[in-house]
Amino acid sequence: MSVVTNTTTITSVGAPSRRNTELALLLFAVLIPVFAYANVGLATTDELPSGMLGYGLGLAALAGVAHLTVRKFAPYADPLLLPLVTLLNGMGLVFIWRLDQSPRLHQRAEALFGSFSPDTPKQLLYSAVGVALFVAVLVFLKDHRILQRYTYISMVVALILLILPMFFPAVNGAKIWISIPGVGTIQPGEFAKIIIAVFFSGYLMVKRDALALASRRFMGLYLPRGRDLGPILVIWGLSILILVFETDLGTSLLFFGLFVVMLYVATERTSWIVFGLLMSAVGAVGVATFEPHVQERVDAWLDPFAAFKDGTSDQVAQALMSFGSGGILGTGLGQGNSDLIGFAANSDFILATVGEELGLAGLMAFLLVYGLIVERGVRTALAARDPFGKLLAIGLSGAFALQVFVVAGGVMGLIPLTGMTMPFVAAGGSSVIANWALVGILLRISDTARRPAPAPTSPDAEPTQVVRVQ
Amino acid sequence: MSELTLTVMRLGFLAVLWLFVIVAVQVIRSDLFGTRVTQRAAGRREAQTRPPQQRQQAAQAAQGRQQQNNNNRARRGAPTKLVVSEGSLAGTTVALQGQTITLGRAHDSTIVLDDDYASSRHARIYPDRDGNWIVEDLGSTNGTFMDRNRLTTPTPIPLGAPIRIGKTVIELRK
Numbered sequence: 001m002s003v004v005t006n007t008t009t010i011t012s013v014g015a016p017s018r019r020n021t022e023l024a025l026l027l028f029a030v031l032i033p034v035f036a037y038a039n040v041g042l043a044t045t046d047e048l049p050s051g052m053l054g055y056g057l058g059l060a061a062l063a064g065v066a067h068l069t070v071r072k073f074a075p076y077a078d079p080l081l082l083p084l085v086t087l088l089n090g091m092g093l094v095f096i097w098r099l100d101q102s103p104r105l106h107q108r109a110e111a112l113f114g115s116f117s118p119d120t121p122k123q124l125l126y127s128a129v130g131v132a133l134f135v136a137v138l139v140f141l142k143d144h145r146i147l148q149r150y151t152y153i154s155m156v157v158a159l160i161l162l163i164l165p166m167f168f169p170a171v172n173g174a175k176i177w178i179s180i181p182g183v184g185t186i187q188p189g190e191f192a193k194i195i196i197a198v199f200f201s202g203y204l205m206v207k208r209d210a211l212a213l214a215s216r217r218f219m220g221l222y223l224p225r226g227r228d229l230g231p232i233l234v235i236w237g238l239s240i241l242i243l244v245f246e247t248d249l250g251t252s253l254l255f256f257g258l259f260v261v262m263l264y265v266a267t268e269r270t271s272w273i274v275f276g277l278l279m280s281a282v283g284a285v286g287v288a289t290f291e292p293h294v295q296e297r298v299d300a301w302l303d304p305f306a307a308f309k310d311g312t313s314d315q316v317a318q319a320l321m322s323f324g325s326g327g328i329l330g331t332g333l334g335q336g337n338s339d340l341i342g343f344a345a346n347s348d349f350i351l352a353t354v355g356e357e358l359g360l361a362g363l364m365a366f367l368l369v370y371g372l373i374v375e376r377g378v379r380t381a382l383a384a385r386d387p388f389g390k391l392l393a394i395g396l397s398g399a400f401a402l403q404v405f406v407v408a409g410g411v412m413g414l415i416p417l418t419g420m421t422m423p424f425v426a427a428g429g430s431s432v433i434a435n436w437a438l439v440g441i442l443l444r445i446s447d448t449a450r451r452p453a454p455a456p457t458s459p460d461a462e463p464t465q466v467v468r469v470q
Numbered sequence: 471m472s473e474l475t476l477t478v479m480r481l482g483f484l485a486v487l488w489l490f491v492i493v494a495v496q497v498i499r500s501d502l503f504g505t506r507v508t509q510r511a512a513g514r515r516e517a518q519t520r521p522p523q524q525r526q527q528a529a530q531a532a533q534g535r536q537q538q539n540n541n542n543r544a545r546r547g548a549p550t551k552l553v554v555s556e557g558s559l560a561g562t563t564v565a566l567q568g569q570t571i572t573l574g575r576a577h578d579s580t581i582v583l584d585d586d587y588a589s590s591r592h593a594r595i596y597p598d599r600d601g602n603w604i605v606e607d608l609g610s611t612n613g614t615f616m617d618r619n620r621l622t623t624p625t626p627i628p629l630g631a632p633i634r635i636g637k638t639v640i641e642l643r644k
């Protein structure tokens with residue numbers, strides 16, 4: 001009689017804390033920007049830049065504070081998010097500083113505003129505020145499920161933040177800023193992104209069964225009932241309103257896209273994606289036919305070099321030429337001519353500088369770092385045990401991914417240009433601060449998800465044994 | 471600054487940037503978590519060449535349960551495994567690690583009996599506070615027998631005593 005025993009034991013393996021891995025990677029992530037900084041200085045002025053120690057120590061201090069906070073308040077959180085974000089923030093400082101050194105931009109600023117003010121110290125300050133908010137999120141938000149209580153409050157707050165810029169004068173054609181006297185201008189859309197993700201997760205967690213199950217099957221697609229289309233129509237209408245009154249494609253696309261992504265994740269119905277794509281195409285084409293600012297952007301996207309010749313919009317063409325002159329390996333840090341872009345070179349178009357000076361190889365590394373951040377966010381969503389945490393993690397990483405796509409796609413000429421900024425890299429206070437808070441919430445969810453379960457107390461809680469006998 | 475130095479720095483920076491990405495991906499690879507499945511016996515050949523006891527010890531060591539294993543070893547004469555000696559499962563061994571073993575036709579039993587005379591939750595075997603192994607009939611239709619006596623109360627199992635459930639006979643061994 002042949003006897004084969006095949007006994008498997010299934011035990012749950014908790015993730016180890018990994019804080020030391022995080023520290024090592026963080027050190028690496030601080031050294032790379034310092035190296036880049038030295039690189040720019042040596043290439044432009046033949047000597048190590050004087051501010052190198054200051055910025056290096058500043059970045060290291062921010063990273064250290066963030067790391068110690070994570071060690072104390074979220075010991076099981078994901079080890080990769082913080083180093084990746086620190087690298088992007090540090091490289092952003094280097095690129096902004098590099099563009100601050102450009103004589104062309106100095107001349108341009110003096111001709112337009114009378115004086116030139118460097119953006120790097122401001123950006124370092126914003127990064128510090130961002131890290132402070134990150135620390136505050138980790139210290140005060142003990143459990144992400146608390147946010148669930150504020151589902152409808154966050155809806156109201158997000159709507160106010162989205163509608164507010166309509167009442168402020170347009171800056172460069174788009175109304176996405178509000179200006180507070182004494183503080184400066186704020187881009188409320190960046191903060192609304194986080195708050196609306198909270199609303200969507202709270203709302204969809206309650207409503208997802210109705211949206212997923214009550215449907216008819218038609219040509220392989222589950223068609224939702226007419227009345228269940230309500231929420232998506234409301235969000236669509238709102239995005240169209242933003243597009244019409246604020247003339248900003250980015251914000252509009254981000255909110256509608258975020259809702260469709262979360263709807264799909266919550267209900268597992270592909271039909272929502274089909275509906276979403278159709279509705280956004282209809283909306284974008286419809287608005288582009290009568291709104292001159294949007295139309296101008298679309299024309300510049302369809303034929304950037306014609307717009308360059310007309311003088312209507314030279315940015316996209318300049319960005320494409322930057323990418324072209326960078327080639328595969330780039331011109332080297334500090335040796336490109338991406339400052340020719342002029343307006344918004346260090347904010348919306350900073351990716352062109354990355355592409356020119358580090359080439360395709362460097363740009364791909366940057367996009368991979370963004371991709372890894374999104375991957376960690378999605379992994380957090382997979383590991384999270386509560387539905388609200390899952391949806392929130394997906395929403396936050398989805399918003400991050402959409403923003404990267406909208407900006408990178410706009411700069412590279414894949415989609416019409418929008419007024420959003422590259423998270424962490426581009427100069428801009430609201431963006432850096434809001435994205436640090438976003439990463440803080442992701443780390444909080446990830447800490448809850450990866451925390452090992454309490455030790456079993458009853459004898460029945462021993463590992464499950466599966467005995468298979470053939 | 472010479473052209474050569476700048477080129478070296480340019481390529482060096484790209485190399486460092488990619489090194490960071492690769493290290494980050496390596497961290498993800500070593501960061502997998504979830505459930506781990508430990509295969510006790512790989513297959514037919516291994517089952518015949520290696521004595522069961524040795525296999526179990528290897529598996530237990532791999533599971534990091536050395537602690538409990540040592541505790542079991544510390545008491546002399548305590549059984550370390552449960553062996554099915556007759557019936558369709560004959561030859562199956564289950565290491566005794568202080569956990570409750572359930573027997574029956576239900577899929578979530580520790581030992582799933584494919585036996586017409588067994589109930590879905592037939593019996594369980596568990597250690598009491600002193601580490602003695604106890605067998606308890608869970609109200610089965612056809613009964614659990616030790617030697618020839620039908621069990622009515624939880625009963626300590628002597629080493630090597632045959633416990634019969636339908637056509638299946640199990641015993642505890644050292």
